[in-house]
Structures are given as structure tokens and as C-alpha cells.
Amino acid sequence: MNNMKSIRVDLQVIADLIEPGSRVLDVGCGDGQLLDYLVQEKQVQGRGLEISPEGVNQCVARGLSVVQGDAEEDLGYYPDDAFDFVILSQTLQATHHPDQIVKDLLRLGKRAIVSFPNFGHWRVRSYLFFNGRMPVNKTLPYQWYNSPNMHFCTIKDFIALCDEMNVTIERSIALDASGQAHRVRTKLFFANLLGEQAVFLIHKN
Amino acid sequence: MTTEKNISNLPQSDDFPTERVILGKGAPMRLDCGVDLADFPMAYQTYGTLNADKSNAILVTHALTGDQFAAGINPLTGKPGWWTTMIGPGKPIDTEKYFIICSNVLGGCMGTIGPASINPETGKPWGLDFPVITISDMVRAQVLLLDELGIETLFSVIGGSMGGMQALEWAAAYPDRVFSCVPIATSAYHSAQNIAFYEVGRQAIMADPDWCSGRYLEEGKKPRAGVAVARMAAHITYMSETALTQKFGRRLQDREAVTFGFEADFQIESYLRHQGSSFVERFDANSYLYVTRAMDYFDLAATHGNGVLAAAFRDTEIRFCVISFSSDWHYLPEDSRVIVRGLTGAAANVSYVDVVTDKGHDAFLLKEPEFTNVLGGFLDGAARRRGLA
Numbered sequence: 001m002n003n004m005k006s007i008r009v010d011l012q013v014i015a016d017l018i019e020p021g022s023r024v025l026d027v028g029c030g031d032g033q034l035l036d037y038l039v040q041e042k043q044v045q046g047r048g049l050e051i052s053p054e055g056v057n058q059c060v061a062r063g064l065s066v067v068q069g070d071a072e073e074d075l076g077y078y079p080d081d082a083f084d085f086v087i088l089s090q091t092l093q094a095t096h097h098p099d100q101i102v103k104d105l106l107r108l109g110k111r112a113i114v115s116f117p118n119f120g121h122w123r124v125r126s127y128l129f130f131n132g133r134m135p136v137n138k139t140l141p142y143q144w145y146n147s148p149n150m151h152f153c154t155i156k157d158f159i160a161l162c163d164e165m166n167v168t169i170e171r172s173i174a175l176d177a178s179g180q181a182h183r184v185r186t187k188l189f190f191a192n193l194l195g196e197q198a199v200f201l202i203h204k205n
Numbered sequence: 206m207t208t209e210k211n212i213s214n215l216p217q218s219d220d221f222p223t224e225r226v227i228l229g230k231g232a233p234m235r236l237d238c239g240v241d242l243a244d245f246p247m248a249y250q251t252y253g254t255l256n257a258d259k260s261n262a263i264l265v266t267h268a269l270t271g272d273q274f275a276a277g278i279n280p281l282t283g284k285p286g287w288w289t290t291m292i293g294p295g296k297p298i299d300t301e302k303y304f305i306i307c308s309n310v311l312g313g314c315m316g317t318i319g320p321a322s323i324n325p326e327t328g329k330p331w332g333l334d335f336p337v338i339t340i341s342d343m344v345r346a347q348v349l350l351l352d353e354l355g356i357e358t359l360f361s362v363i364g365g366s367m368g369g370m371q372a373l374e375w376a377a378a379y380p381d382r383v384f385s386c387v388p389i390a391t392s393a394y395h396s397a398q399n400i401a402f403y404e405v406g407r408q409a410i411m412a413d414p415d416w417c418s419g420r421y422l423e424e425g426k427k428p429r430a431g432v433a434v435a436r437m438a439a440h441i442t443y444m445s446e447t448a449l450t451q452k453f454g455r456r457l458q459d460r461e462a463v464t465f466g467f468e469a470d471f472q473i474e475s476y477l478r479h480q481g482s483s484f485v486e487r488f489d490a491n492s493y494l495y496v497t498r499a500m501d502y503f504d505l506a507a508t509h510g511n512g513v514l515a516a517a518f519r520d521t522e523i524r525f526c527v528i529s530f531s532s533d534w535h536y537l538p539e540d541s542r543v544i545v546r547g548l549t550g551a552a553a554n555v556s557y558v559d560v561v562t563d564k565g566h567d568a569f570l571l572k573e574p575e576f577t578n579v580l581g582g583f584l585d586g587a588a589r590r591r592g593l594a
Contacts, residue, residue: 047554053561060526060556061578063586067545067557077546079515 007037009179013199014087014113017171018042022084025049025109027071028091032059039064047083049074072096075104083109090197092116093149099161106167106204115199118174120154120192139196155184155192162202171201215281216248216315217323222280223248223273223309223316228349236345237502240336244325247350248316249308252276252292253300255356261593262356263298264347265307266364266371269439269496270488272315275307276300281315281487290572297581302593303360310371311346312338312496314489321422321489331491333419338495340367340503344374348382358382360591361584365389365569366536367496370503373544376525377509377517385524385587387580390533390569392540393514393547394504399535402442403497406435410490419491428490433481435493440480445532445565449473506547514547521548524590525555526583528569528576535566556583 007015011034018024020042026035029048032055038044048066050056059066067074071088072095086109088101093116095101105112117139118124127135134144142149153161155174162169172184174195184191184198191198215221225248228234233243250273255262265275265288276292278285292298292305309317312335320335327334351359362383364372369391376386392399410416413431417424444452453473457463460470469475510516525548529541538559548555558579562568568576588594 045554053559056556056558057560057575057579060558061582063582063589065524065554065556067549067555068559069542069545069557074546074549077549079550079552082552 007033010115010175010197010199011037011089013173013175013181014089014115015042017113017199017201018044018085020044023047023082024085024087025078025083026087026089027075027105028088029059029064029066030055032062032064032066034087034089035059035064035066036062071101071104075101075108078108080107081110084111085109086112088112089115090117093152095151098151098153099165102161102165102167102202106202111170111201111203113199113201114158115197116153116158117149118155118192118195118198119152120156121196122193123177123196125193155195155198156188158198158200159184159188162200166205167202168205169200169202171199173199175199217319217321221248221316224250225316226350226353228346228353234342234345234349236336236342237339238337242318242336245318245346246316246322247308247311247318247346248313249273249306249350250275250277251307252305253303255304255354256593259356260358260360260591261302262304262306262351262354262359264351264359264362264375265292265298265305266347266362266368266375267307267310268364268366268368269493269500270436270484271368272313273307273309274315275305287570290570291577291580297577297584298363299584302588306350306354306356308347308350310367310496311343312492312499314492317346319489320419320491320495330420330422332422333491335491335495337498339499340370340374341378341508343499344371344378347371347375348379351382358384360593361385361387361587363387363389363580364391366391366566367500369536370500370505373505374503376521376523377505380518380521380523383523384591385526385584387526387528387583388541388544389528390530390536390541390566391544392536393506393544395501396540400501402438403501405438407494407497409434409438410493413490416490421490427485429482429485432485432488432490432493433478436484436488437477437481440477442535443566445534445563447532447563448565448567451563452476510547514543515550518548518551518553521551521553523553524583524587525553526580527555527557528579529557529559530564530566530568530573530576531559531561532563533566533568 024044026048039046056068086105124135174182174191175197229243233241274286275288276286309315324331362372362375369388410431413428415426416428458475506514529538545557
């Protein structure tokens, strides 16, 4: 009866970091796939924030508590320490002020989980190197002029931002093209080269 | 007790086919204005069946010109109830799962005490001697009704427009008696623009000589023109400009050319006149004054949060679903966002959907698939948590 649901591999990595029964806010929760999983399988008190009306409608229609809004405007309305975990999945690179967002995440959550496409991946580097054009591939499917992504970063860049903001990195995971998870800390150079995506668990120092 | 024969306030008479209960029997109900109301009737309808542990009750709160006939057939108009799109078997507010209560608001004119009711002290209609009521007073009366029905906790309180104000008031004033709350196309307070539009309506009614300083029932008259103008002005704010343009544009009414006069040349004029004149038949002029006044006085943050909306919802455990409509300019999506931010600030469990539609404020009464899905999905989710599913 109680089959574990299967979700996208990067979402699974995030889900595995979440403690059962905790209070979770998923910022940019899309159609609610991860949030639904966390509510069903980890019994979290889940909330979501999503900008697209279609996404929000799907979430609410499946019984999730999701607010239609813009992270950069609306995170400011949440009280301090309202959540145990705040998730920002594949959204950081699409914000105007990523540093401000990270600050907000850690204001309203005890811990934050941030995932993003790694612009330092070897394919991205070689695409730019050999073609001389902005990379387009399956994790970065947009042209430069119609991309919602405005602030790309590499795994190294994000670590540098955390250092600058005095934020502690609790866990850091790189996902390669096959979805295999690698620990970043022990082999940063390779993680930054081989990781298509990165997942960071961070908290205030 | 004798009353003039020509008083045409049928819904306020005991013969009118609706459920009715007398409230304020033991102790009178103290209104915000300080007046005590005792032994007063409240008319209501119910749909569906109350379960054994009385956990499946939904209170549907109606808007300014609504009434208790949310589903079924309205005996006064002979038409289907105002929310038959939402209430019924298999519909989002499912009569096979829930027990739905809808009561006529305090100050209304469909059987609950209001200015058209007979004042027992004079044997005549209250008229302007009726005390000014507030949204809080309306909800106080609903609480008494639930006590009469033996229902401690509502599974949900759901309402659009002024019904949404009542839903918010329930959540702020009686958080322990509400499991979930759905304020739709509403606001936590009346803006200057809202007050302004309703003031136009009230002035139109009071400027009508047939209003007779509020004593028209005794005079056997009806301020038809005034009520019609009030309805016309308000009705414009219920529709979006896009909807008006699509529905009427500049099209002429049954004529080839303008008549160089002041007949209803345009279809929109004809439509509004019809809206106005049919409204007169089913709504009491003084009720319109009192109920619009109640909305003007509504300010949830001031009443329950010392001016801070989040404080009105502090520590609430209610599950909220706030819904607005993108083209609503009567109560703007921004008004709903203010509610959502207040709830967010209180760390409340809230969902918010702005339904994209060109139908304006009236969308909450119409068939809007997205709206239907969202409301149904939210209630299903809440029902699972309540152990009703």
C-alpha cells in the first residue's frame, strides 16, 4: 500500500537532508512535487511559495499550502525562525539578488537547502571555450536572451559567497550527469568540474 | 399588534419558507454600537447531513446582496441559489460529504432581523431605528446559530466579498471554532474607494422621495429609483472593463442608430437598468444602507490586532486558502495579498491563489474551472487532515 513515491534525483537528495516532522518552506516549489513528497513521506509541516499561477493552482488543488508570490518580495513578510528548513531549489540563479535571498532564507529558517545548476561543469566550460557562445544544454536549456537565469554561479562561487556572508556549510553535494552524488568538500576541484548540479545545506554561523 | 396591510416585506414574515431560529433568548446579544438585541429571528438553510461527531459543518457566508439560499431554489425569485456552481453532490462544497449552513446576515431582509422587521416596541418596521450593525455583529449572531445547532467547530467557513469579511472575522474572533477558512475576493478592510462607491448608493436611496426618511414600508411605497441607481453603481464595480467591453461594447439596444435622447440607447444602459429594477423586487432599501455600512466599518487589523493584521491572526492553527481574481477591481488581488502577508507574518498555514480571469469581482459567483479546482483541492486536503476523507 504505502509505496515510497519516486521523485527527481536532485529533489531526492534534498529530501534526504530533511528531518521528519520538521517545519519546511519550499521557495519556488513549482507544481509541488518535492513538497508533496515531504508531506507524505516525511510528515513535515510543509509550506510553499511559487510565482507561477499554474504551479500554485496545481499545488493547492493537491492539498498543499502554497502561496502565490515572488520570493524577492514576499520572503520579507515571514517572521524570523519560522521554519526548520527553507528550500530554494534551482531558483537562486533566477533571482535579482542571490546574496539577499540567502540572507532571507537563513533569517526565516534555522537551516537552508540551496540547489543550483553548476556553471563550472566541464561541459559548460568546454561549450563556452570551443563554441565561444553561451552554453545551452539539458540543465541550461535557454538562449542568453530568453533565459530566466540572470546570476549563474559555480560551486566554488557559492562556497566563496558563504564564506563572505559568514554562513556555515553543513553538507555540500555535487550531482554528476548520471545523477550520482559526490561530496564536494574532499575533492572540490573535481566536484566543480563534474557536478552538473549542486546541493548545499547551510546555516547561520 | 397591528400592521398596515400594504407592507410588502414577505421574507420578514413568519410565512416565508425558510428555516428560522430565535436567538438571544436567554441573554441578549450586545452589538458593537452598544445596543442589546434579544429574541430576534435568524433565517438559514442547510444542505447535506451533519455527521455523528458534528465535524463536517461548513458555514457559507453570503455577500452584500446574497441570502441563505446558496443552493436549491430561492423561493422569492424562483431561481437557483446564488452558489449552485459550488454547492451540490460531487461539487467542491460537496453536499454528500459536508453539512452546509448558510444564514441570512444580521440586518438582512430574507428572514433574519433587519430594518424591515417589525420592532416589537412600536409594532412598526424598525426603519432607521434599527441599530447600526457591524461584520462582527453578523458573526456574533452566526455563533449563536451554531450554538443552537449544537455545532462546536466548523470544518470550514467560506465566503466571497462581504462573505469573505465574515470568514476573516470568524478566524480572528473565534479561532478555536474554525478548522479552515476560505476568504474569497475580499479585503481585510474597506478602502476609501470602497466606502466611496457604497456612499454613492446610500445617497441615491436617501435622495429618493419614496424613501420617506426610511419609513417607506408604512407609507406603502418603495424607493425604486434610488435602490436601482445604488445597484447600478455597485454592479459596475463587480465587472471588469474587459468583460463589459466583450459583453456590450458600444452596441445599441434594439435600434440601428442613437436616438438623440435619454432612453437606453446602449446595451450596457439597458442591462444596468434591468439589474437595478429587478434588484428592487428582492432587496430592502434600508437593509442596503445597513449592510453596506457594516462593510465600511470593517477593519480587521484595527478590531483584532491594534492596527497590525498579523497580530489579528497570532498563533492561529486555522488552515487558510485566500483566493482573488486577477481582474477584480472591487476588491483587488492586492487586497488579498495584504491578507496573505498578515497571515504569513503570523506564520499561519496559508495558501493563496490569484485566479487569472477577465470576469472581475463577479467571478466568484461564476463557473471558473481554476477556481473550482483550487477550492475543491483545498477542501479535500483539509478534509484529509480533519479525518473526513
